[in-house]
Amino acid sequence: MAAINFGYTISKPRAIDIDRNNLRKSDEILHEMPELQACIGCGSCTAVCTAGNLTSFNFRKVHTLVRRGEYEGAYEEMNKCMLCGKCRLVCPRGINTRGVAMLIKRKLGDF
Amino acid sequence: MKRVIVIGGGVAGMQTALRLADDGCDPLILEKEGELGGKLRDWYVLFPTFTPASEVLAELKGRVIRRGIEVRTSAEVAAFTPHSVTLAGGETLACDAVVVATGFTLFDARIKEEYGYGIYDNVVTSADLERMFAEGRVAKSDGSRPRRIAFLHCVGSRDEKVCQSHCSRVCCITGVKQAMEMKRLFPEADVFNFYMDIRMFGPGYEEMYREAQQRCNIHFVRGRISEASPTIDGRIQIKAEDTLTGRPLKMSVDMLVLLVGMRANDSNARFAAQSGVERSPSGFLAPKSLFLDGVRSTAEGIFYAGTVTAPKSVGECVCEGYAAADAAAEYVKER
Numbered sequence: 472m473a474a475i476n477f478g479y480t481i482s483k484p485r486a487i488d489i490d491r492n493n494l495r496k497s498d499e500i501l502h503e504m505p506e507l508q509a510c511i512g513c514g515s516c517t518a519v520c521t522a523g524n525l526t527s528f529n530f531r532k533v534h535t536l537v538r539r540g541e542y543e544g545a546y547e548e549m550n551k552c553m554l555c556g557k558c559r560l561v562c563p564r565g566i567n568t569r570g571v572a573m574l575i576k577r578k579l580g581d582f
Numbered sequence: 583m584k585r586v587i588v589i590g591g592g593v594a595g596m597q598t599a600l601r602l603a604d605d606g607c608d609p610l611i612l613e614k615e616g617e618l619g620g621k622l623r624d625w626y627v628l629f630p631t632f633t634p635a636s637e638v639l640a641e642l643k644g645r646v647i648r649r650g651i652e653v654r655t656s657a658e659v660a661a662f663t664p665h666s667v668t669l670a671g672g673e674t675l676a677c678d679a680v681v682v683a684t685g686f687t688l689f690d691a692r693i694k695e696e697y698g699y700g701i702y703d704n705v706v707t708s709a710d711l712e713r714m715f716a717e718g719r720v721a722k723s724d725g726s727r728p729r730r731i732a733f734l735h736c737v738g739s740r741d742e743k744v745c746q747s748h749c750s751r752v753c754c755i756t757g758v759k760q761a762m763e764m765k766r767l768f769p770e771a772d773v774f775n776f777y778m779d780i781r782m783f784g785p786g787y788e789e790m791y792r793e794a795q796q797r798c799n800i801h802f803v804r805g806r807i808s809e810a811s812p813t814i815d816g817r818i819q820i821k822a823e824d825t826l827t828g829r830p831l832k833m834s835v836d837m838l839v840l841l842v843g844m845r846a847n848d849s850n851a852r853f854a855a856q857s858g859v860e861r862s863p864s865g866f867l868a869p870k871s872l873f874l875d876g877v878r879s880t881a882e883g884i885f886y887a888g889t890v891t892a893p894k895s896v897g898e899c900v901c902e903g904y905a906a907a908d909a910a911a912e913y914v915k916e917r
């Protein structure tokens with residue numbers, strides 16, 4: 472029997488809950504590329520991003536979410552990256568951002 | 583010889599007195615506590631080199647003693663004019679000029695009640711943590727090792743809600759330094775720093791910040807903690823916005839360290855009213871000019887050194903000691 476739709480929904484909590492999130496993949500990513508931790512959130516990568524100019528892709532936001540253990544949708548988001556490498560040219564902390572995009576895709580591909 | 587009274591025997595006051603002696607004046611340090619050293623006595627190691635504070639203090643105190651500079655401890659100043667200083671006991675001392683080096687007051691973290699300082703266990707201030715480092719026993723209140731530690735920047739700084747709109751400057755780098763020390767003591771622990779801005783203004787500070795991020799694996803979250811509350815298992819739950827992802831964030835921690843700011847001494851208001859010097863809106867005493875007269879007050883014969891005019895680092899206070907002494911010496915010679 473189909474469930475009756477009463478017109479009510481339950482909103483899932485939006486908060487990032489570090490106690491519940493499994494940080495294993497995040498730790499693995501940071502272990503392989505510790506330089507990602509040097510990010511200061513300036514947004515230069517996102518400002519020059521070719522894909523971000525045409526889609527909602529936000530590299531800074533996606534890798535920050537991954538670091539907090541929020542993996543859902545991250546692989547699909549990273550697939551919007553065209554690997555042009557402009558972000559790497561502008562990063563003031565010298566992070567190999569294109570390498571980060573590849574690494575996140577590799578680690579989260581089986582998600 | 584011209585007598586110059588230095589009010590306050592912290593790093594700025596001691597260096598001022600040393601330089602006054604070099605300049606051919608007769609300095610007298612008035613220190614309200616039982617010994618010289620000021621706030622530095624409560625600090626363990628100094629950023630960005632992890633140099634023991636006791637090393638710096640012992641050297642400076644040694645110079646004051648070897649130079650034979652007159653010091654009066656437990657001498658609280660009630661009032662002063664350019665040519666006399668009255669102690670709390672009523673005694674009045676004559677002089678030719680006064681250098682005010684009375685420093686700052688640490689912000690009382692209990693005022694930010696939402697963080698639970700003095701209410702929940704394991705909420706400590708940066709000053710408490712320095713004391714714990716110095717005593718060699720950093721642990722949770724039950725003696726166990728913390729597994730997750732959070733630092734909160736800007737407690738009592740840049741916050742109109744507690745009438746402290748100014749930036750205390752040195753807490754950012756102190757937060758980075760203390761996070762690194764905690765990581766060294768507890769390598770297995772996760773350390774999170776919650777910040778609004780990270781202001782690494784000094785030489786070597788930015789490099790230290792990067793080392794904390796990249797080598798020490800300390801997590802920096804841009805967002806101010808809104809509240810702390812106890813969990814059923816005796817931990818502390820904190821909430822903030824992770825502003826770089828635009829999502830609320832929560833976690834429980836074993837220790838919450840509040841990086842308390844520097845606020846102006848209450849005595850500044852009294853001094854300003856009695857001596858005709860001016861105060862800035864932050865409550866710190868206002869120098870005659872921020873550019874060419876940073877150690878001069880708006881009144882003749884009264885000079886400033888150190889954090890009485892604004893939050894400063896140890897090195898900056900020592901430099902101001904030289905400058906204030908030279909300005910005072912020049913003034914008394916022309917009198």
